[in-house]
Amino acid sequence: MLNYDLVVVGGGPAGMAAALQAKEEGVEKIVILERAETLGGILEQCIHTGFGLHYFGEELSGPEYAGRFIAEVEKTDIDVYTDTMVLDVSKDNVVTAVNNRDGLIQIKAIAVVLAMGCRERPRGALSIAGSRPAGVMTAGTAQKYVNIDGYMPGKKVVILGSGDIGLIMARRMTLEGAEVKVVCELMPYSGGLKRNIVQCLDDFGIPLRLSCTVIATHGKERLEGVTIANVDENLKPIPGTEQYIECDTLLLSVGLIPENELSNGVGIELDRVTGGPVVDEYRETLHKGIFACGNVLQVHDLVDYVTEESKIAGKGAANYIFGKKQDGTFINTKGVNGVRYIVPQRVNIENEEDVKLYFRVGQVYKGAKVVVECDGNILSSKKKVMLAPGEMENVKITPEMLKNMNKNSEITVRIEE
Amino acid sequence: MKKNLICVSCPLGCPIEVEIENGEILSVTGNTCKRGDKYARDELTNPVRSLTTTVKLIGGTLPVVPVKSSKPVPKDKMFQCMKLINEASINASVKIGDVVIKDILGSGADIVVTNNDNGK
Numbered sequence A: 001m002l003n004y005d006l007v008v009v010g011g012g013p014a015g016m017a018a019a020l021q022a023k024e025e026g027v028e029k030i031v032i033l034e035r036a037e038t039l040g041g042i043l044e045q046c047i048h049t050g051f052g053l054h055y056f057g058e059e060l061s062g063p064e065y066a067g068r069f070i071a072e073v074e075k076t077d078i079d080v081y082t083d084t085m086v087l088d089v090s091k092d093n094v095v096t097a098v099n100n101r102d103g104l105i106q107i108k109a110i111a112v113v114l115a116m117g118c119r120e121r122p123r124g125a126l127s128i129a130g131s132r133p134a135g136v137m138t139a140g141t142a143q144k145y146v147n148i149d150g151y152m153p154g155k156k157v158v159i160l161g162s163g164d165i166g167l168i169m170a171r172r173m174t175l176e177g178a179e180v181k182v183v184c185e186l187m188p189y190s191g192g193l194k195r196n197i198v199q200c201l202d203d204f205g206i207p208l209r210l211s212c213t214v215i216a217t218h219g220k221e222r223l224e225g226v227t228i229a230n231v232d233e234n235l236k237p238i239p240g241t242e243q244y245i246e247c248d249t250l251l252l253s254v255g256l257i258p259e260n261e262l263s264n265g266v267g268i269e270l271d272r273v274t275g276g277p278v279v280d281e282y283r284e285t286l287h288k289g290i291f292a293c294g295n296v297l298q299v300h301d302l303v304d305y306v307t308e309e310s311k312i313a314g315k316g317a318a319n320y321i322f323g324k325k326q327d328g329t330f331i332n333t334k335g336v337n338g339v340r341y342i343v344p345q346r347v348n349i350e351n352e353e354d355v356k357l358y359f360r361v362g363q364v365y366k367g368a369k370v371v372v373e374c375d376g377n378i379l380s381s382k383k384k385v386m387l388a389p390g391e392m393e394n395v396k397i398t399p400e401m402l403k404n405m406n407k408n409s410e411i412t413v414r415i416e417e
Numbered sequence B: 001m002k003k004n005l006i007c008v009s010c011p012l013g014c015p016i017e018v019e020i021e022n023g024e025i026l027s028v029t030g031n032t033c034k035r036g037d038k039y040a041r042d043e044l045t046n047p048v049r050s051l052t053t054t055v056k057l058i059g060g061t062l063p064v065v066p067v068k069s070s071k072p073v074p075k076d077k078m079f080q081c082m083k084l085i086n087e088a089s090i091n092a093s094v095k096i097g098d099v100v101i102k103d104i105l106g107s108g109a110d111i112v113v114t115n116n117d118n119g120k
Helices: A013-024 A041-045 A062-075 A139-147 A164-175 A194-204 A261-266 A303-321 A399-403 B034-045 B075-087
Strands: A002-009 A030-033 A049-051 A079-081 A085-089 A094-099 A103-114 A118-120 A136-138 A156-160 A179-185 A208-210 A212-218 A225-230 A243-246 A249-252 A256-258 A290-292 A330-335 A339-343 A346-348 A355-361 A369-374 A377-383 A393-397 A410-416 B002-006 B015-021 B024-029 B052-058 B064-069 B089-091 B099-101 B111-113
Touching: A002 A013, A002 A303, A013 A030, A013 A041, A013 A062, A013 A103, A013 A303, A041 A062, A041 A139, A049 A062, A062 A303, A085 A261, A103 A303, A118 A139, A136 A139, A139 A164, A139 A249, A156 A164, A156 A212, A164 A179, A164 A194, A164 A249, A164 B075, A194 B002, A290 A303, A330 A339, A339 A410, A355 A410, A369 A393, A377 A393, B002 B034, B015 B034, B024 B034, B052 B075, B075 B099
Parallel strands: A002 A030, A002 A103, A030 A079, A103 A290, A136 A249, A156 A179, A156 A249, A179 A208, A330 A410, B052 B089
Antiparallel strands: A085 A094, A094 A103, A118 A256, A179 A212, A212 A225, A225 A243, A330 A346, A339 A355, A355 A393, A369 A377, A369 A410, B002 B015, B015 B024, B052 B064, B064 B111, B099 B111
C-alpha cells in the first residue's frame, strides 16, 4: 500500500487548484489521480474564450486556463497518475484505483479531496418518446467530437435546453457548417448567460423558443426529425402546438449532475438540492478528512469560482493534515424565500476568517434585496440590480458576526422584493 | 431606421433601441448605464467577435488543436476566416501561442494555438 498525505481525486481545475494550494501550505506528499489521459478536465474541450476574467483578469480559452495550472503542477513534486480510475474511497481514507500500468493501487491518505466534477443529464432522464436512433447526444459529447476528435456529428441540428454548453455548441456547429434549426427551452427563461444568447444564437439568426420542449424523436437507425411542442405553466406540453422539425442530430443541454458515486460509497451525506456533499467553510464533508470542491460539490457557472473554492478546500486539507483543524461549534446555513441553496451548509462560529456563502436563486429578480439574518438580527442587506438562477451569488460573513452566534444559531439568506 | 439590440455588457441585458439615419446614429435609448450606449454604438459601427475553432494537426496526439483569434475579428468576416482556417494545417509539436495564420484577412488578428500537443 502507498502512503500519501493528500490524495486528490480528479485532475481538472478543482483538483489542480486544491493540490497546488495544499502544496503551498506545506503538505509534502500529494498525488492527483485523473481518469483521462491528461490533466485539465472538461476545460480541454471548452475551446471558446471567457475563462479567467475574475481570476486572471483576462479572457482565456479553456485549454489556456487549464494550461496555466498544469504548468504550475509540473513545477512541483506533486505526483500525477493519469489514465487512472478511482474505484473506491474507504471509511478509513484508503483510496483504491486502477490503471493499466500499475494494476490495482491502494493508497492510504491522511486527507482526501474529492474533485470529480459533474456529468450531463442524459436522454434517459427525460421522457421523450421514440426509439433510440443515432444522432441523439448530450451537448458535451458533441463538443468532444468536434473539438477533440475533429469530426462533425451531424448537419441539421436541434438543441434541447439553453444552458451555456448548448448555446456554445449552437455557435460551434454553425461555424463548422451545420444548420442549427432551433434551440428549445422548457422554462420561460434561458439558463444560459445573456452574452451567450446574443453571441451564439442572435448573431447567427438561430431561434430560441422558450416554454417549448421536444416530445418525440423520429427515425430508427439515424434520427430523421423531432416533434416539438409548447408547454403550459406546469411545464406540460400543450396539445395542438406540436410541430415536426427535420434534423439528423438532437443535442441535449438539460442540466449537470455532480458525480458523487465515490462520496456515496463512503457514506458521505449529500445536499438534496446541490446533489453534492454537505460541507463546512473549509469544504470538509461530514466524514473527517474528506473534502470536496468544484462541480462535484455544486455546479458552477464560472471556473474562476471553482478555483477559488478549491483553494479553500486545499487549505482546509492542509490544516487537517497538520492537525490544525479545530473541532469548534458548527451552525447551519439556510436559504429561504427564493434562495435555493447555500454552500457551505455549515459554518464553524469559532472561525477567525471571513466566510463567503455561495447561493443560487430560484427565479429572475430585478432590483431585489439579498438579506442575511441570524437570530432575528439583520447581518447585511444589499440591493442587487439583477439576480438570476444561472448566476451564482455570494454574501460575506465576518468573524465579528460569527462571534455573536451560539450553537443554536442559524444563518439565513433570503430575497426581499 | 430603428434597430433593436440586447446589451451584453452585464447580466442585466438591457433592450436597446438605436435610431439610425443614413448610417448616422441619432439616438440610443433603453440602456440603463453609459456602457450600454458605448456597446450599441460599437455594435452598429464596427461589430467584432472573438473567433475560436480548431485547426488540423499533423502528427499530433490528437487530430486537431484549438485556436483563437488574437483579437476580435469583424463579425461579417467570421465565415471567411473559418474557411481559411479549415484549409490550413499545422505540424506537431505545437504550444500555446504558436501562430497558424498571420493577420487573417488583413484584420490585424493572428490565429494562434491555445493548447499544447507534443506529438506522437
